[in-house]
Amino acid sequence: MDYKLEVAFLSVTDVDRAKEFYVDKVGFHADHDQRPTDDIRFVQCTPPGSACSIAFGTGLGFTSTARPPLMLVVDDANAAHDELASRGVAVSEVDEQPWGRFVYFTDPDGNPWNVQELIHRG
Numbered sequence: 001m002d003y004k005l006e007v008a009f010l011s012v013t014d015v016d017r018a019k020e021f022y023v024d025k026v027g028f029h030a031d032h033d034q035r036p037t038d039d040i041r042f043v044q045c046t047p048p049g050s051a052c053s054i055a056f057g058t059g060l061g062f063t064s065t066a067r068p069p070l071m072l073v074v075d076d077a078n079a080a081h082d083e084l085a086s087r088g089v090a091v092s093e094v095d096e097q098p099w100g101r102f103v104y105f106t107d108p109d110g111n112p113w114n115v116q117e118l119i120h121r122g
Contacts, residue, residue, distance in 0.1 A: 001074060001083055003115070007044065009068030010056045018056055019043050028054070036099060062112075069104075069112035077101035077117035084115070091115075 012018040022028040028045035031053060035041050040059035046052075055071075062068045074080045077094045081103045084091040092104040101117040 001076075001079055003072040003074060003080070005052055005070065006073045007053050007055050007071035009060070009062070009071070010054055011062060011066075011068050012056045015041055015043060015057055019045070022054065067111055069114045071114045071116055073116050073118060075117065077103055077115065080115045080117070 010018070019030065019033065022045045023030045026047075028047050030043070031046055032042060032044040034043075037059070041057040042055065042060065043057050044053050044055045046054075056068075060068075072080075078101075081091055081094055084103070084105060089105050092102075095102040095104070098119075100119050103115045104113065105115075106112050
């Protein structure tokens with residue numbers, strides 16, 4: 001199974017300021033600025049030519065004191081779950097969300113990982 005590192009989360013104190021910095025000053029492309037709920041804002045930006053993006057926002061489950069997760073993208077969340085579990089990784093059950101299917105785990109130092117199967121809408 002291929003695991004693609006496609007998103008690295010950042011902890012920011014001001015989402016608008018961070019978006020302005022990365023897009024207007026650094027030159028990243030603004031891929032998404034979504035509010036799937038009243039409590040969540042998800043911003044994703046990609047450096048020109050990069051296969052990996054950065055993401056930040058509000059209501060994402062981490063703060064300046066809690067570590068933001070790293071995200072791997074896979075074709076099949078169930079298969080990723082089963083493979084990781086078979087290797088002895090304490091992995092969550094598959095979490096179904098409107099924007100994707102996820103499994104979660106942490107490394108021995110407490111660094112969180114999200115493994116996402118993207119939902120393709122036609």
